[in-house]
Amino acid sequence: xxxxxxxxxxxxxxxxxxxxxxxxxxxxxxxxxxxxxxxxxxxxxxxxxxxxxxxxxxxxxxxxxxxxxxxxxxxxxxxxxxxxxxxxxxxxxxxxxxxxxxxxxxxxxxxxxxxxxxxxxxxxxxxxxxxxxxxxxxxxxxxxxxxxxxxxxxxxxxxxxxxxxxxxxxxxxxxxxxxxxxxxxxxxxxxxxxxxxxxxxxxxxxxxxxxxxxxxxxxxxxxxxxxxxxxxxxxxxxxxxxxxxxxxxxxxxxxxxxxxxxxxxxxxxxxxxxxxxxxxxxxxxxxxxxxxxxxxxxxxxxxxxxxxxxxxxxxxxxxxxxxxxxxxxxxxxxxxxxxxxxxxxxxxxxxxxxxxxxxxxxxxxxxxxxxxxxxxxxxxxxxxxxxxxxxxxxxxxxxxxxxxxxxxxxxxxxxxxxxxxxxxxxxxxxxxxxxxxxxxxxxxxxxxxxxxxxxxxxxxxxxxxxxxxxxxxxxxxxxx
Amino acid sequence: xxxxxxxxxxxxxxxxxxxxxxxxxxxxxxxxxxxxxxxxxxxxxxxxxxxxxxxxxxxxxxxxxxxxxxxxxxxxxxxxxxxxxxxxxxxxxxxxxxxxxxxxxxxxxxxxxxxxxxxxxxxxxxxxxxxxxxxxxxxxxxxxxxxxxxxxxxxxxxxxxxxxxxxxxxxxxxxxxxxxxxxxxxxxxxxxxxxxxxxxxxxxxxxxxxxxxxxxxxxxxxxxxxxxxxxxxxx
Ligand SMILES: Nc1ncnc2c1ncn2[C@@H]1O[C@H](COP(=O)(O)OP(=O)(O)OP(=O)(O)O)[C@@H](O)[C@H]1O
Ligand SMILES: [Mg+2]
Numbered sequence: 001x002x003x004x005x006x007x008x009x010x011x012x013x014x015x016x017x018x019x020x021x022x023x024x025x026x027x028x029x030x031x032x033x034x035x036x037x038x039x040x041x042x043x044x045x046x047x048x049x050x051x052x053x054x055x056x057x058x059x060x061x062x063x064x065x066x067x068x069x070x071x072x073x074x075x076x077x078x079x080x081x082x083x084x085x086x087x088x089x090x091x092x093x094x095x096x097x098x099x100x101x102x103x104x105x106x107x108x109x110x111x112x113x114x115x116x117x118x119x120x121x122x123x124x125x126x127x128x129x130x131x132x133x134x135x136x137x138x139x140x141x142x143x144x145x146x147x148x149x150x151x152x153x154x155x156x157x158x159x160x161x162x163x164x165x166x167x168x169x170x171x172x173x174x175x176x177x178x179x180x181x182x183x184x185x186x187x188x189x190x191x192x193x194x195x196x197x198x199x200x201x202x203x204x205x206x207x208x209x210x211x212x213x214x215x216x217x218x219x220x221x222x223x224x225x226x227x228x229x230x231x232x233x234x235x236x237x238x239x240x241x242x243x244x245x246x247x248x249x250x251x252x253x254x255x256x257x258x259x260x261x262x263x264x265x266x267x268x269x270x271x272x273x274x275x276x277x278x279x280x281x282x283x284x285x286x287x288x289x290x291x292x293x294x295x296x297x298x299x300x301x302x303x304x305x306x307x308x309x310x311x312x313x314x315x316x317x318x319x320x321x322x323x324x325x326x327x328x329x330x331x332x333x334x335x336x337x338x339x340x341x342x343x344x345x346x347x348x349x350x351x352x353x354x355x356x357x358x359x360x361x362x363x364x365x366x367x368x369x370x371x372x373x374x375x376x377x378x379x380x381x382x383x384x385x386x387x388x389x390x391x392x393x394x395x396x397x398x399x400x401x402x403x404x405x406x407x408x409x410x411x412x413x414x415x416x417x418x419x420x421x422x423x424x425x426x427x428x429x430x431x432x433x434x435x436x437x438x439x440x441x442x443x444x445x446x447x448x449x450x451x452x453x454x455x456x457x458x459x460x461x462x463x464x465x466x467x468x469x470x471x472x473x474x475x476x477x478x479x480x
Numbered sequence: 481x482x483x484x485x486x487x488x489x490x491x492x493x494x495x496x497x498x499x500x501x502x503x504x505x506x507x508x509x510x511x512x513x514x515x516x517x518x519x520x521x522x523x524x525x526x527x528x529x530x531x532x533x534x535x536x537x538x539x540x541x542x543x544x545x546x547x548x549x550x551x552x553x554x555x556x557x558x559x560x561x562x563x564x565x566x567x568x569x570x571x572x573x574x575x576x577x578x579x580x581x582x583x584x585x586x587x588x589x590x591x592x593x594x595x596x597x598x599x600x601x602x603x604x605x606x607x608x609x610x611x612x613x614x615x616x617x618x619x620x621x622x623x624x625x626x627x628x629x630x631x632x633x634x635x636x637x638x639x640x641x642x643x644x645x646x647x648x649x650x651x652x653x654x655x656x657x658x659x660x661x662x663x664x665x666x667x668x669x670x671x672x673x674x675x676x677x678x679x680x681x682x683x684x685x686x687x688x689x690x691x692x693x694x695x696x697x698x699x700x701x702x703x704x705x706x707x708x709x710x711x712x713x714x715x
Contacts, residue, residue, distance in 0.1 A: 002589070006578070013577050352573045355534050356587045356635065357562020359555070473561070474535040476573045477525060 007369035021338050025378030029453050030385030032327035036449040039320040046313050055279055056189035057286055059272040060299045073268040078293055082274055085288050087281040095180035095259035096270040102136035138229040141174040142219040142250045178252040180259020189273040197224035197239030206257040209238035213249030332456035335371050339464035350468050351475030364465035371461030379450045483507040487540035489526055500526040502698025513669040513676045515686045518695035524679040525647055532567045532645045533557045562590050566636030568646035572628045576621040580631045587638040605634035625652040646678045650685055662688055
């Protein structure tokens with residue numbers, strides 16, 4: 001019979017009471033663990049956001065964006081001006097090109113000519129956008145046009161050429177976006193996730209190397225080392241990347257000078273990706289950057305209203321952390337009170353142990369261990385509760401919080417539904433980010449939480465255990 | 481050798497003070513078997529608890545082999561109780577949810593005896609007090625009063641103490657078992673040089689002791705031992 005065996009035995013001495021105590025402890029511990037899981041999940045998301053797009057500002061020509069709108073293109077001088085703004089840690093220029101499959105473009109052009117004069121769809125960029133050029137390529141888009149694609153192209157075609165409207169159009173595939181980049185980042189400033197081969201090396205020099213999205217490469221049966229053409233010029237696939245989305249993977253990246261040369265606009269930039277040195281400086285830098293470049297020349301935007309997302313996530317994180325601490329404290333308090341009760345109840349027995357020569361620390365240890373047995377049982381049941389409840393608790397926390405955040409910005413949550421990832425509602429991006437916070441009970445976090453529970457249990461049991469030291473052996477001669 | 485010097489223990493009960501132990505002095509040589517008799521409530525258990533370092537005297541001192549208990553810190557007193565004292569409580573004071581053998585093993589555990597050795601010694605002791613082996617693993621609260629009493633005696637003997645303080649060790653036993661316990665105690669004092677002080681109402685036990693004391697109104701008086709005196713006279 002060791003101290004541990006005695007503690008375990010004592011923990012089960014009064015089974016009904018043990019069951020009741022474990023049930024109450026399990027609720028507190030389960031709540032604590034669920035809060036911890038929620039906290040970790042949200043914390044990880046916040047960190048991810050801050051680490052990637054959180055500090056990124058996008059500069060577009062005033063009045064234009066992507067292949068839409070108009071205005072004057074950005075220049076290398078403006079990139080230099082942006083780099084000189086305080087707290088800007090990096091400026092990456094991009095140059096966007098629209099690639100069409102050569103055979104399809106030819107077929108379409110033929111159809112256009114047949115339909116009537118003046119119709120030259122697909123040439124001259126079609127959409128009256130910014131400095132973008134449409135070029136031909138041997139690649140076929142990895143995404144089928146579908147309803148959305150056809151609708152978009154029809155709309156674009158209408159602005160580009162009146163001649164082709166009304167005529168039967170051949171089945172079209174989507175254009176492929178080729179982007180010239182000044183660093184190994186995608187158009188949102190996130191580092192490219194290279195899944196095969198290597199990067200483009202020197203991004204400030206023209207080269208015939210290109211990075212292909214995984215699905216695009218697959219569609220065209222290309223691997224690292226394969227070749228394809230843009231405007232009859234041969235390019236080699238030096239690497240594959242995974243952007244994580246079907247749209248993002250239907251893309252080609254080349255170096256900035258290459259794209260500028262292809263477009264015939266050596267000094268122009270489609271956009272600039274400006275990285276700010278810290279999350280705290282994003283707002284001020286955005287203003288400074290806007291001032292430096294001029295409102296009539298450039299639009300400075302922050303990707304997907306991340307600040308709103310991050311700040312509302314941050315408050316969820318804080319709430320869940322406070323709730324974790326509170327639930328943990330409750331568990332500790334429950335243990336403290338139970339142990340105080342047990343020590344009082346077993347005064348006489350403690351007296352007996354002392355009378356036959358048990359050192360104080362042996363008795364104290366016995367009570368701490370007994371508390372830990374209760375905490376272990378409570379943790380086991382609590383962890384089960386947490387693994388069922390944490391997902392629900394996390395999403396409840398997030399949805400209640402974002403509703404209030406949406407209300408403060410004066411926009412209904414309805415705006416979030418329609419345009420995911422778009423520039424529209426301030427919550428389009430945010431709600432998407434929030435939805436992607438999945439509170440899964442990872443074993444590491446649960447283990448950490450249980451370690452904290454044990455720490456609190458030891459602290460809670462220590463006070464009663466120390467009280468036993470004050471019980472005198474003469475208690476054995478007194479009645480209950 | 482245990483010397484008791486002007487020992488006083490007072491209790492405040494309500495408005496008056498009671499003195500169950502009032503200026504008690506005596507000395508026992510090592511290996512003596514002595515008994516204390518006295519009316520119920522005369523203070524016998526109180527005196528025993530002072531000798532066993534369970535309680536602290538209001539004044540006076542107990543000196544064990546030249547070491548004064550009054551000047552000992554609590555940790556040392558715990559060690560004294562563990563190593564040198566075997567206490568048989570009037571109410572047994574066994575741990576109710578442990579088995580007989582576990583109860584006997586407790587003092588051995590506190591003394592740092594290894595587990596296998598503990599179990600063996602506990603079983604030997606329970607056999608010495610004639611507890612049926614089938615009852616060794618039985619929980620204390622499922623044993624009769626007499627069986628519990630014998631477990632309490634076995635526990636007191638566990639660490640081979642130099643001094644055994646036994647409060648009514650035969651109170652709950654039949655004559656035959658009682659005689660066996662008396663024989664066990666006197667053989668310990670004879671063969672192991674253990675000093676044994678028993679509080680008893682049992683004539684048979686009192687008659688077998690080397691020295692006999694009576695506690696009356698807080699005062700301890702020694703009664704002449706007829707048997708031994710006769711032996712001494714005849715020698
Ligand atoms: N903690 C206490 N507070 C007040 N009075 C006490 C306390 N402990 C003992 N007494 C009193 O001291 C007296 C002696 O008690 P003690 O238990 O020593 O008697 P005893 O001789 O062992 O009696 P018995 O033969 O019935 O066991 C009794 O009158 C008792 O009421
Ligand atoms: Mg008594």
